[in-house]
Amino acid sequence: MKFSLSAEQQDFAKSLDALLGDFDTVSASRAWARSDTGPGTDLWRKLAEAGVTGLLIPEDLGGVGGSHLDVAVAFERLGYHGAPGPWIESAVVVPLILANSDKPEILTDLSDGTQCASITEPDGSRALDSHVAANTFVVAGHRLYEGTPSKKLRSVDPVRTLFDVQAGTAIADLDPEIFTRAYDSAALACASSLIGAGERLLDDTVAYVVQRKQFGRVVGSYQAVKHALADVKVALDFARPLVIGAAHELSAQSAVASRDASAAKVAANKAAYRAARAALQLHGAVGYTMELDLSLWILRVQALVTAWGTTAHHRDRIATALTQEN
Amino acid sequence: MSMKFTADESAFRAEARQWLGENSPGRLPSMDTENGARAHRQWERTLAASRWSVVAWPEDLGGRDASLTEWVIFEEEYYRSGAPTRISQNGISLLAPILFQHGTADQQARYLQPMTDGSEVWAQAWSEPEAGSDLASIRSRASRDDERGGWILSGQKTWSSRAPWADRGFGLFRTDPQAERHRGLTYFLFPLDAEGVTVRPIGQLDGDAGFGEIFFDDVFVSDDDVLGAPGDGWRVAMSTAGNERGLSLRSPGRFCAAVDRLVALWNERDADSAATSGVVDSWIAAQAYRLYTWGTVENLSGGGDIGAYGSVNKLFWSQLDIGLHETALELLGPDAELRGEGAPADGAWADDYLFSLAGPIYAGTNEIQRNIVAERILGLPREIDARKKP
Numbered sequence: 174m175k176f177s178l179s180a181e182q183q184d185f186a187k188s189l190d191a192l193l194g195d196f197d198t199v200s201a202s203r204a205w206a207r208s209d210t211g212p213g214t215d216l217w218r219k220l221a222e223a224g225v226t227g228l229l230i231p232e233d234l235g236g237v238g239g240s241h242l243d244v245a246v247a248f249e250r251l252g253y254h255g256a257p258g259p260w261i262e263s264a265v266v267v268p269l270i271l272a273n274s275d276k277p278e279i280l281t282d283l284s285d286g287t288q289c290a291s292i293t294e295p296d297g298s299r300a301l302d303s304h305v306a307a308n309t310f311v312v313a314g315h316r317l318y319e320g321t322p323s324k325k326l327r328s329v330d331p332v333r334t335l336f337d338v339q340a341g342t343a344i345a346d347l348d349p350e351i352f353t354r355a356y357d358s359a360a361l362a363c364a365s366s367l368i369g370a371g372e373r374l375l376d377d378t379v380a381y382v383v384q385r386k387q388f389g390r391v392v393g394s395y396q397a398v399k400h401a402l403a404d405v406k407v408a409l410d411f412a413r414p415l416v417i418g419a420a421h422e423l424s425a426q427s428a429v430a431s432r433d434a435s436a437a438k439v440a441a442n443k444a445a446y447r448a449a450r451a452a453l454q455l456h457g458a459v460g461y462t463m464e465l466d467l468s469l470w471i472l473r474v475q476a477l478v479t480a481w482g483t484t485a486h487h488r489d490r491i492a493t494a495l496t497q498e499n
Numbered sequence: 500m501s502m503k504f505t506a507d508e509s510a511f512r513a514e515a516r517q518w519l520g521e522n523s524p525g526r527l528p529s530m531d532t533e534n535g536a537r538a539h540r541q542w543e544r545t546l547a548a549s550r551w552s553v554v555a556w557p558e559d560l561g562g563r564d565a566s567l568t569e570w571v572i573f574e575e576e577y578y579r580s581g582a583p584t585r586i587s588q589n590g591i592s593l594l595a596p597i598l599f600q601h602g603t604a605d606q607q608a609r610y611l612q613p614m615t616d617g618s619e620v621w622a623q624a625w626s627e628p629e630a631g632s633d634l635a636s637i638r639s640r641a642s643r644d645d646e647r648g649g650w651i652l653s654g655q656k657t658w659s660s661r662a663p664w665a666d667r668g669f670g671l672f673r674t675d676p677q678a679e680r681h682r683g684l685t686y687f688l689f690p691l692d693a694e695g696v697t698v699r700p701i702g703q704l705d706g707d708a709g710f711g712e713i714f715f716d717d718v719f720v721s722d723d724d725v726l727g728a729p730g731d732g733w734r735v736a737m738s739t740a741g742n743e744r745g746l747s748l749r750s751p752g753r754f755c756a757a758v759d760r761l762v763a764l765w766n767e768r769d770a771d772s773a774a775t776s777g778v779v780d781s782w783i784a785a786q787a788y789r790l791y792t793w794g795t796v797e798n799l800s801g802g803g804d805i806g807a808y809g810s811v812n813k814l815f816w817s818q819l820d821i822g823l824h825e826t827a828l829e830l831l832g833p834d835a836e837l838r839g840e841g842a843p844a845d846g847a848w849a850d851d852y853l854f855s856l857a858g859p860i861y862a863g864t865n866e867i868q869r870n871i872v873a874e875r876i877l878g879l880p881r882e883i884d885a886r887k888k889p
Contacts, residue, residue, distance in 0.1 A: 176793040379877050394880040396866075399873030406872055407814045414790035415783065436783045488779045495762050495782060 176417065178246065186246050192223055193254035199466050205257035206331040210305050213257040220256070221286020229268045229358070234277055236268070236284040241361060241420040248362040249416075252369025252477075255469050257332050259302040261481065263289040265362045267310065269355040270317060274345050279308060292320075293338055294481060295356055299326065301480075303336040311340040315349050318342060330476035332469065356481070357423055357434035363481040364416050364434075364441035370470050370477070371409050371441075371448035377467055378402065378452045392455070401451045408444035415440045432494035435487035442478045442487075449474040504568070511565065512572045518549060519580035526847060530586045531707035536620075536664040539586035543617025552615045553591055561615045567796050574750035581756070589661055590614040590621035594669050597686075601727040601735050610667075610688070622691065624656040624670030624713055625736075631658070632867045634671070635680040635733065639715060641672040641687065649721035650674070652687065652695075655714050660861075662711035663700035665691055671732045684732035688724040695719075705853040749816045751789040754823065757851070758785040761827050764848075768830050777826030784819040791815070807875035810868040817858030817865060824852035 178186075196219065201212035220226065225247050230236025237243070244265060251260055263283060267290040271280055282288040288307035291300040295312045303309040303322035311320040322336035379402060382393035392398055419433035449471045453460045460467055478484070504512070524542055528535035546552035547561055555570045556562025565573065585591065591614055598607055613619035630637040639654025652672055662668065667690050675683030691698055695718035700708035727735035758781050765778045795805065795812070805812075827848045828835035838846040859865040873879045 176790070176797050375877075379879065383879060391880050393873075394882055396870065396882060399877075399879050400866070400869040402877055402879070403814070403869035403872035406877060407811050410808075410811055411784075411787040411791055411815050414794055415787050417794075418786070418790040433786075436786055439780070440783055440787060488776055491779045491782065492775050495779070496766060498762075 176414075176421075178242065178417070182242060182246050185243065186250055189220075189223060189225070189247060189250040190253075192219060193250060193256065196254075198254045198256055199469065202255055202257045202332045202469055208304075208334075210257075214305070216256060217258055217289065218286045220251075221284070225251070225260075226264050226286045226289075227268075227284030229265060229272075230280050230284040231272070234280045234284060236280070241358060241423040242417065244358065244362055245365045245416050245420040248365035249369035249372075252366030252371075252473075253373045255332075255370070255373070255473060259289060259291045259300075259306060261359050261362045261366070262291045262301055263306070266292050266355045266359045267308075269358055270310070270312075270347065270351060273351070274317075274347075276344070282307070294359075295352060298337055299335045300338045301336075302334055303338065304334060309336070309338055310344070311338055312352065313340055315352060316346050317344045319344060328476055330472040332473065333476050353431060354423070354426070357419075357431050359481040360434045360438040360487065361416060361419050361423060363477055364412070364419075364437040367441040367445035367474060367477050368409060368413055368416060370474050371405070371412075371445035374445075374448040374452040374467070374470050374474070375402065375405050375409065377470075378455050382455055398455055401455060405444070405448045405451050408440075408447050412437070412440035412444040429494070432491055435482070435490040435494075438482055438487045439484050439491070442484045445474045446478055504572075508566075508568055508572060511569050512576060515551070515573050515576040516580075518551060519576055519582060522549070523577075523580035523582040525581045525583075526845075527583045529705075529707045529709075529850070530583070531661075531664065531703070531709035533664075536586065539583065540617035540620070542583065543585070543587050543615075547616035552587070552617075553595075556595075556611075556615070560611055567800050571750055571752070571792060571796055574752035575755060576752070578752035578756035579759075584753075586620055586661070586664075587614060587617055589623045589665075590619070593623055594621055597726060597735060597738060600738060601686075603723075605723060606688070606726065619667055620661060620665040622659050622662040622665035622668040622711075622713075624659045624662070624668045626658045627655060628657050632864045634736075635684075637671055637673060637684070639670075639672050640676065641674045641685060641720070643674075644719065647719060647721070649719055649723075650685070650687070650725070652689065652715040652718040652720055655712060657712045658701070658710045659713050660710050662691065662698050662713055663708045667691060668713060669726070671736055674729055674732075678730070681733045683730055684736075685729045686726040686732035686735045687720050688726055689718060689720050693718050693720075704856065705850060749812075751785070751792045754785040754788055754816065754819060757820075757823055758782050760844075761823055761830075764827060764830055774826060774829045777822070777829060781819070781823040781826050784815075784822065788816055788819060807871050810863075810871040811876070813862060814865055814868050814872070817855075820855040820858050821852075824848065824855045828852055 196216050201216050204211065205213040224237045227236030228239040228243050228247060232238040268280055268283060283290055289305060290308045291303050291306040292310040293300050293312055300309045300320060300322065309320040309322055311318040318340035319342045320338040321341050322338050324337040326335040326337065328335050382398055383391060385392045415437040419437040422430040422433045452467060453471055456467060459465055462468065522545060527538045527542060530536055530539040543552055550561055550563055553560065553562045554565040554573045558564050595611060595614060598610060625634055627637050627639060639656060641650040641652050644651050656670055667688065669688050671684045672687055673683055674685040695716040697714040699712045701711050703709045761778060761781055765774065831843050831848060834843050838849045842849060874881055
C-alpha cells in the first residue's frame with residue numbers, strides 16, 4: 174500500500190522550492206501585473222528546464238511523461254511561491270487536449286518553454302494571459318477551435334489578465350473523454366495551486382503574529398488567533414489527501430476520477446479561502462494593503478477559487494456521481 | 500482506489516467481510532442500558548470466538564497479529580456491515596496499549612485476555628469535577644499503605660465513560676501533593692465493586708447513563724495494580740492520549756459507513772438543493788478522512804510518529820461527525836425530532852447526532868486541541884499561564 178509521495182517526488186518538490194525561492198517571484202508577479210512579462214518569462218524558462226512545462230507531454234515530444242501526482246507536486250509549489258502566467262492552461266490542459274491531435278509540434282514548443290498556450294474553460298469565452306500565449310484555443314461542445322483574443326478584462330487578481338476570445342477555425346473534433354480528463358486535470362492542478370497558496374498564507378501569517386505585539390503581548394499568544402490558524406492548518410491538511418487521491422485516480426484513468434478531482438477542488442477552494450480570510454484578518458489593516466506581498470496570495474486565491482470550476486459546480490458533479498453510484 | 504493492497508491484505512478483507520456479513524448483529528440497543536450492555540457483551544463474545552475482537556493483538560491473546568493497514572481494513576468492513584460501536588473500546592484501545600507498553604507480565608496476564616471477549620469491561624476514570632481538559636489539576640489522591648503493600652484511594656472521578664456498566668476502572672491519582680502538577684501522579688487499576696467504591700450513573704444528553712461519577716472512600720489498591728512507576732502516571736497516561744485523538748479512537752470506517760447511509764437517505768428522500776451541499780461536503784470530508792488515514796498508516800508503518808497531529812485529526816473527525824449528522828437531520832425535516840420506535844431508522848440518526856455532539860468535548864476539548872496544533876505544530880507561543888506569578 175503506497176499513498177504518499179515517493180522520494181523522487183519529494184526531491185522534485187524540494188528542487189522547485191529552491192529554484193522558486195531563489196527567484197524573486199514577487200517582483201516577477203508585480204511586473205507581470207504592469208504588463209512587463211519579462212521576468213515572468215525568465216522564470217517560465219527556468220521552470221521549463223526543471224521539467225514543469227512538459228510534465229504531461231510524452232517523452233518523444235520532448236516532455237517528461239510524468240504522472241498527475243507530479244502535477245500535484247509541481248502546482249503546489251507554483252502556488253506556494255506565486256508564479257505568474259497561464260500554468261494550468263499551458264502545462265496541463267493544452268497538452269492533454271492536443272496529445273492525440275495532428276499538432277504535435279505545438280507540444281514540443283510548449284514542453285521546452287519556448288512558447289506557452291492558453292485555452293478557455295469548456296464552453297467558456299475567456300482565456301488567461303493570452304497576451305503571452307503563442308496559441309489560444311477555444312473549447313465549444315466537443316470541438317476545439319483556434320481563438321482570437323479581443324477585449325481585455327480585469328481580474329480580481331492583478332497578476333491575471335483575462336481576454337474575451339472569439340472562436341476561429343475549427344481544429345479538431347475530440348473525444349468527449351479527452352475534454353473531461355483535461356478538465357479534471359485542470360481542477361486538480363488548480364486545487365494543488367490553492368493548497369500551495371494556502372500554505373504560504375498560513376506560513377506568512379504565523380511569521381507575522383509571532384513578532385507583532387499588541388497590549389504588551391505577542392499577538393500569536395492570543396487564543397483567538399491560535400484557533401483561527403489551527404483551523405486553517407486542519408483544513409489544508411485534510412484537503413491535500415484528496416488531491417493526492419484524485420491524482421492517483423486520474424493517472425489510473427479510473428471511473429471515479431472526475432468525482433475525486435471535483436472533491437479535491439471543493440476542499441482546496443474552502444481551505445485556501447479560509448487561509449486567505451484568516452491571513453487578512455490576523456494581519457489587520459496592513460493585510461488590507463497592496464504594498465504587503467500578502468495581497469498577491471489573497472487575491473490569487475480569490476481568483477483560483479472560481480477558475481476551473483466553482484465550488485458549486487464541482488459539488489454538482491459530485492452530487493451527480495453519488496446519485497449514479499447509488 | 501489505485502492504492503494497492505497486498506494479496507494478503509485483500510484476503511484479510513474478504514475474510515472479514517464474509518464473516519461480518521454472516522454474523523454482524525446490526526445495530527444493538529444502546530450499550531449504556533442494562534439490556535444493551537448485555538447484548539454488547541454477547542457480541543464481544545461472538546467476535547472473540549472467531550478471533551475478530553482484537554485483530555491487531557498477538558495470536559496467543561486471541562488476535563490475528565494484524566498490521567495497522569489490516570486493522571484499518573477490518574474497521575472499514577466492521578462498520579460497513581452495520582455492526583455496533585464496541586463496548587470494550589476503553590479497554591482495547593485506551594488501556595491495552597499502555598498495558599502492552601508499561602504493564603508487568605502479571606498485569607498483562609490478568610487483564611488482557613478478559614478484555615477480548617467482553618467478560619471484563621473497563622471504565623476510564625480521568626476527569627474530575629475540577630479537572631476536565633486541565634487533567635493535570637486532578638485532586639483525587641492515593642496515600643501509601645506500607646503495611647498492606649499498596650495505596651488508599653480517595654476522592655471523586657466524574658464523566659467516567661461506561662462506569663455504570665463496567666467491571667473495572669483505570670485512572671490517575673495524586674500520590675505526591677508536594678510535586679509539580681504533572682509529577683506526583685500515579686496510574687491505578689481498580690475494581691468497581693471494591694469496598695469503598697460507589698458509582699453513581701449520570702444521565703447523558705442522549706438520555707442514557709453512559710457515564711458516571713465514581714466516589715472513592717478509602718479504597719485499597721495493592722502495588723500490583725499500579726501501572727508504570729509511582730509518580731510517573733502522567734507520562735504513562737499521555738503515551739496513549741495521542742493514540743486516542745489519532746487513529747485508535749476513530750478509524751475512518753465508521754464515517755464512511757455513516758456517509759454511505761447519508762447518501763442513501765438523500766437519494767431516498769429526493770433531497771432539495773440546500774441539503775445536497777451538506778451531503779456532498781460530508782461525503783468529501785469522509786473521503787478526506789479516509790485518505791488522510793492511509794497517509795497516517797503509511798507514516799506509522801514506516802516508523803513515524805503522529806505526535807501533535809493526533810490533535811489535527813481529532814478536530815477534523817469530530818467536526819465531520821457533527822456536520823454529517825446535521826445534514827441527515829436536515830434531510831429528515833420535521834421527522835428529525837423523533838427518537839426511538841416510530842422515528843426514521845428507529846431513531847438511529849437522532850441517537851448518532853446526539854453522540855456526535857460529544858465529539859468536540861471528549862478526549863480533550865477542541866479548544867485544547869486547537870491550542871496544541873497552534874503551539875506544537877505552528878510554533879505559536881504559549882498563552883500566559885494564569886497560575887504562574889509574573
